[in-house]
Amino acid sequence: MNELPKAAVPKVIGTVVLNGRDDVRDVVHRFGDQARAMGFETVDALGTDATVSPLDLIVGIGGDGTLLRAAHLAHELDVPVIGINLGTVGYLTEVEPENIGEMLRRLAAGDLGIHSRMTVAARIPDGRTLHGINDIVMEKVLSQRLVRISVDVDDEFFTTFRADGLIIATPVGSTAYSLSAGGPVVDPDLDVLIMTPVAPHSLMSRPTVFAPRAVLRFTVATERQVRVNVDGRVGTVLDQGESVVVEAGERAVHFLTMGIHPFPQAVRHQFGLDHA
Numbered sequence: 076m077n078e079l080p081k082a083a084v085p086k087v088i089g090t091v092v093l094n095g096r097d098d099v100r101d102v103v104h105r106f107g108d109q110a111r112a113m114g115f116e117t118v119d120a121l122g123t124d125a126t127v128s129p130l131d132l133i134v135g136i137g138g139d140g141t142l143l144r145a146a147h148l149a150h151e152l153d154v155p156v157i158g159i160n161l162g163t164v165g166y167l168t169e170v171e172p173e174n175i176g177e178m179l180r181r182l183a184a185g186d187l188g189i190h191s192r193m194t195v196a197a198r199i200p201d202g203r204t205l206h207g208i209n210d211i212v213m214e215k216v217l218s219q220r221l222v223r224i225s226v227d228v229d230d231e232f233f234t235t236f237r238a239d240g241l242i243i244a245t246p247v248g249s250t251a252y253s254l255s256a257g258g259p260v261v262d263p264d265l266d267v268l269i270m271t272p273v274a275p276h277s278l279m280s281r282p283t284v285f286a287p288r289a290v291l292r293f294t295v296a297t298e299r300q301v302r303v304n305v306d307g308r309v310g311t312v313l314d315q316g317e318s319v320v321v322e323a324g325e326r327a328v329h330f331l332t333m334g335i336h337p338f339p340q341a342v343r344h345q346f347g348l349d350h351a
Contacts, residue, residue: 079188085131089120091145093137138162150328157331194324205305209248212304214240223296238275287323294318
């Protein structure tokens with residue numbers, strides 16, 4: 076196995092926190108106290124302090140949703156991110172609260188590795204490009220009605236789906252919505268785009284995996300509107316004839332790792348396969 080590149084030692088650490096729980100506040104205080112005792116400066120990455128001090132690292136404290144929010148900010152700032160797990164699954168957040176001290180010691184020693192993970196980008200009709208860590212989802216707006224979405228791959232017609240929607244996931248996002256819709260679990264070391272239909276009324280009901288250089292165009296082929304979500308957030312609504320173009324993002328997102336769980340062990344541990 077090739078050794079991962081090592082992360083630079085940060086000066087200023089920004090935190091993104093899941094609010095509202097006593098156990099979360101306890102972990103945030105413990106993390107801040109230990110980090111400052113080791114010479115790091117810590118700020119609220121979503122607060123005003125972050126605009127004064129340039130951030131070198133983002134730490135998400137919560138579950139995978141919190142880390143996803145932290146990863147978006149880290150991607151925007153082009154700095155690495157790491158997560159402390161206070162959720163139930165914690166597939167992305169490999170640091171448990173009892174390992175905070177070890178994580179900080181290794182961070183100070185420059186002994187944490189970096190995983191660079193592909194992102195996904197969606198160009199929407201108003202000219203904006205939206206960036207996702209997990210997935211781009213096209214879904215019906217009216218709950219009782221199917222939509223028809225035409226798919227072109229590299230400017231060649233591929234197929235038309237009648238379905239509740241379509242998911243285009245990264246390998247990191249393969250364990251999120253795509254998995255629940257029947258998509259594969261994909262090793263995040265790979266760079267691929269995973270297209271998974273949601274409740275399709277079609278013989279073409281299987282997920283399809285595309286190379287990262289593929290350019291996918293999705294066009295609404297029905298009078299019913301289609302909502303485009305990026306990592307669970309609404310990006311736009313498409314009318315009949317409008318398209319969204321999805322491809323690999325230009326920049327990766329960089330996750331720090333303690334190397335605790337290689338991919339197969341992480342899947343087995345976080346999804347309870349030991350007890351299956």
